[in-house]
Amino acid sequence: MIETNNILSTPEDQFLVGEGTYVLKEDLLLATPPPHPSEAPVINPNPLATNPQPATAGTKVSLLSLDARRPPAAFYKLTGTATLPGSIAEHPNEWGLSNDAKLSSDGEGRGTSVSDIGAPASATADPNKRRKPKNNMTKSNSSFISRVIINEAFSKKMADRPNDGIFVFANINRAFQWLDLSSPTKAEYLTKILFTKAHCLSHDVNLVTKSSSHIDIIMGFSTGEIIWWEAMSQRYTRLNKNGVINKTPVSQIRWIPGAENLFLAAHMDGSLVVYDKEKEDAVFSQEDEEVQPNGENTSPNIKPSDKISVLKSVHSKNQKTNPVAIWKLSNQRINSFNFSPDNRHLAVVSEDGTMRIIDYLKEELLGLYNAYYGGFTCVCWSPDGKYVLTGGQDDLISIWYPQETTLVARCQGHQAWVTSVAFDPWSRRTDNAVQSRPVYRPYTAPKLKAHPRVEYAQGRPFRS
Template sequence: MAGIENDSTFVAPEGVYSLTEEYKPPPIHATTAGIAASFHSKLTTITVKFTPPKAGPQGLTSLLGGGKAVKEKDKKKGEELQANASGESDHELGGEELEPDIDDPSTPQQQQQLFSPTGLKPGPLTPRKKSVARPKHSIKTTSSSFVTRLHTMEGLTKYLGSKSGDVTFMFYNAGKSFYWMDVSGKLKEPLARISFSQFPTCHAVNTLTSSSTCLDVVIGFNTGDLIWFEPLSSRYVRINKQVVHNANQPMSLSPCTQVRWVPSSPTLLLASYADGTIVVYDTERQDAPFVPHDPSKPILPPTPAPAPDTDEQKSSNGSGSAGGASERMWNPLNEILVTSNGGPDGKALKNPVSHWRLTEKKSVVDFVFSPDVRYVAAISEDGCLRIIDALSETLMDVYQAYFGALTCIAWSPDGRYILTGGQDDLVTVLSPWEQRIVARCQGHLSFVSSVAFDSSRIDSRTYRFGSVGEDNRLIFVRSPFMFLIIVYSLIDSMLVGPFGRCIA
């Protein structure tokens, strides 16, 4: 059992945990405080490596032309190397310029196969794109009523240009604002603060594309809208602009409950909604009106195709059954209802890439990817954990909470276990490969709000994870699951970062 020494320090069996930094957003206006309380603040961190700043201005000798001979020699040598390289590679470029890199998961071919039942079988290879699309609208000069204000730190460009080494950025939402912080420096003020006309509910940073020159951030809102934001260039693109999700009822859009980038893709992302759906988007596609299948209507059997391998094709309802079946009603405990959005022969592809309905009306609270990005584990207010095969878009397994709804989820770094917390005040450990519940861990006196694995203390035999709840308790659990380490601390949520560092 651990103890609290003071408000900023508590002692655990492995050592002392101390409060290092504390960031407090400005108070929310009284008129919006009640609404904002239903959309909790969420926090994300990303560490990027900055190259050292370039050398300062040239000296007097260089300005007077003292190094002209050396420059001309280097220039001549560079021209010779360039000529030799172009002469040797002309034939190779002509033969391989349009060859797609099929091993690269970021190619359009692999992205189409990742979350599309029609992409399970090889299709025509598409040429490799030279660059990935970037956000094009300036958030500084936008006339959109959705973005109300942008406030950046004075001298932000100069400040970022002086950075070197590893820099940790933090993003979080509070009220109608979205904040960008530098936690590796001594600044207490945000690098940027964006105010919206609606409430941000969730966000995610693409770890695959993150660098000192690029940060891809997607933000979800209570209206169902998404914004793809690049903070370094202050540009953005609005996705699902009240035409894609619930297109048959555009005035009653469901709030976005979670959004995550596909870990192996620079452009694909998934968003979950309060109406019980998960939608797949591609930042390189344009939005278009889209009406998913109505869950209250019977599922029509798939139409047999004239191709000789018809028996291998999957149905579009996510069940994986072949044609020839009769009409039936959809059962959310047996399958997910999938509606794909693809043009003929891969042409005129629009957003969304695919639409998954998991429940009839209950909200999808959260979802996570397996470490191999093959499976998606989603939790919902109906108390069910669903394991989905993302490649075939089929429901693999369903687990039920002990009581009430599930509220949080995490997948172990080695893929062996899944953690869930819920309104039953329990942290449940499941093994998806053994298809069983390993343990139900007690200790909380109220709803569990967040769970996370501590990757720095995981080996072949032991696991360590933590949970926080609305009872202001932080609980560490180490396997074998009979042994508990309980730490009391006044926090609401947490992230476990590198080397076991907790960010609350």
């Protein structure tokens, strides 16, 4: 169904879980934009057609609070004198995470995570002096952007809103919307961007640079291009323009935890690319120096064909332009990735039915895990960093224990592909959604002890 305006309704619905009954308060239906007039409408597409179809991703939503609220307690805890490793360097003498930052159960010194919608903003820089993108979106004459609509009462709404209000950012087909859930008229967008033909497939908000005067957002598109948008000033910069670095669609995009400038994009050719929002693009050509697959320390239990190829390393001397790094994982699309709570490991799931655990600071593959059937579609870490959840085309939720390269359980019950999985940060319950019925069905992870290794989990155990 195609709508021109968002629709707010109050249907009666509820569901019961262990801690009580959740009652539906409001239902907000985001408007699906019609095709651009220059685009020929597709009528009754042939599901058996072999020609490539444009990449789509449906609707993806992010929540953001500018209030420096205390996040959920950090379940991940380092013992003894262990400290967090340094993150990828953005500039000389600057690191995304301090080597002296220690994690504790009360959240002090906790690294920034993409799931912390209320995490406090970084105090290392003056928000008013942060660099803005170079182009004005409202006055843009780019053919990439069709139309930008800003709420007539934008300034008044921003001045009157409470500090602890929740912003919503949503991409749906060729539209991107910014809404305020604390507003009495929450169905009215603050800003709505319509792109000409490109579909926005994924986006992410930077929790490090957020402030009342600055919100950095990155968007990945079906054309492979990326937009860095600063919401308050309505300015933007276009990266990977015309696919100069990678021409394939961006399936997922995320800021690297603790970084102000660096972000990671998963392209549908099986590549992970690290970009810097403030660097210019350059035509990518594989560097002359020979880089070993899977980094320096290769795992003997992983077949050479399964290792990652470091086409450009984060330690490369040539870091004047984008890309910062390129890691080739496979020849099939990457569907999702998720950073671990210790901000060192990366879980990546692909259409080829594999999940890879990567130490992205060392650019090293630690383990390879196979789906029961079909491809993996989504992935997430438990808050303590011990377990990984995956959902896939086999209609199953799989629970993995990477420290022992072990499959803990496969949870049945869905009758369609699992599109999203997540842990509740305040409990041990996991939430997930399916294509055929987009509601959340809770599972509780069991208290787990030692489990035997399984033949379809390849690699070696890692220690956080």
